[in-house]
Amino acid sequence: MNLEPLADFTVQVATPLDLGPSPQGHRRIVPITGGRFTGPGLRGEILPGGADWQLLHPDGTIAIDTRYTLHTDDGAHLHLTTTGLRTGPPEILAALAAGHQVPSTAYYFRLFCRFESGDPRYRWLTRTLAVATAARTPEAVHYTAYALT
Numbered sequence: 788m789n790l791e792p793l794a795d796f797t798v799q800v801a802t803p804l805d806l807g808p809s810p811q812g813h814r815r816i817v818p819i820t821g822g823r824f825t826g827p828g829l830r831g832e833i834l835p836g837g838a839d840w841q842l843l844h845p846d847g848t849i850a851i852d853t854r855y856t857l858h859t860d861d862g863a864h865l866h867l868t869t870t871g872l873r874t875g876p877p878e879i880l881a882a883l884a885a886g887h888q889v890p891s892t893a894y895y896f897r898l899f900c901r902f903e904s905g906d907p908r909y910r911w912l913t914r915t916l917a918v919a920t921a922a923r924t925p926e927a928v929h930y931t932a933y934a935l936t
Contacts, residue, residue, distance in 0.1 A: 794826025
């Protein structure tokens with residue numbers, strides 16, 4: 788098994804909507820407002836309208852569950868789903884929650900990515916599993932995705 792660079796993503800996000808505690812955990816919804824992605828053979832914009840349906844756990848860990856739409860520069864639409872975890876020391880997670888810039892090496896933020904498309908040019912993505920390393924800034928999530936080959 789190898790990792791091949793797939794694309795770099797910058798996902799712009801709005802202020803989280805806090806739904807409060809639920810039986811599964813503390814629920815937040817983070818609207819996705821746009822962004823860009825670039826990589827070998829894959830580039831375009833992230834369309835507004837997706838979201839991250841997060842669950843915050845008592846230890847500060849956030850379970851990530853995103854769904855959004857990509858529009859490639861050559862006109863295809865792709866559906867992207869990511870799942871993952873963001874966790875770290877309590878003081879680092881508190882700084883992130885307060886909107887501070889924190890080095891990505893200070894916490895753990897990893898994603899599993901699945902793509903879907905009806906466009907024959909991107910059918911290969913529907914048969915590709917990808918993983919990513921991510922970082923949170925006050926206005927965006929940045930991640931680099933790698934195809935598992």
